[in-house]
Amino acid sequence: MILYLHGFRSSPGSFKARVLAARLAELGRSDEWCCPMLPVSPVETVALAESLAAGASKVTVIGSSLGGYFATHLAEKHGWPAVLLNPAIVPQRDLSQYLGEQPLWHGGGSIVVEPHHLDELRALGVEAVTRPERYYLIAATGDEVLDYREMLAHYPGARTTLIQGSDHAISEFPEYVNDVLAFCDALPAAEGDMIPYSAGARQAR
Incomplete structure (x- = not known):
């Protein structure tokens, strides 16, 4: 299963979700795709993701923006590989202005954002990721919403594509969709460790 978690105020109709869904359809793999509409409650979002993934033999979670924060929590909790697209690092801070x-x-x-939602976000935080090989970070220096430097600092040692310029939506995402799916297709080793997709970081554009 490829489980996509969209960002704040977004939906399964987001640009990157549509690009991924279309590419999987071209490959005859639409049955692997799961992209739910997420509730406003962070705790309910995590519970929904876990219920959708229950029984799947292999799960890779892709998270965009706030969805990347949830994806990191789930990756640490369940050992899932995770692709992070301009992920939020401290969303309880960033979203405090959106009550x-x-x-x-x-x-x-x-949606209605309430103060307890910020508390829920805080409780789901991952102070430091373990096993960085589990993560693929795509960050854009031109992100006008979130600071890419916080992203780089939070995922040291992870597979990283740093896009020079671009924007929060990653408007060039079709150029990276095959890289994302290749990472999703990397199989876990017998001991449960991910076979490395690639070493180090690469610069883009």
């Missing part, structure tokens, strides 16, 4: 009703980016509607 109250907030419009969704896609399809209309809104």
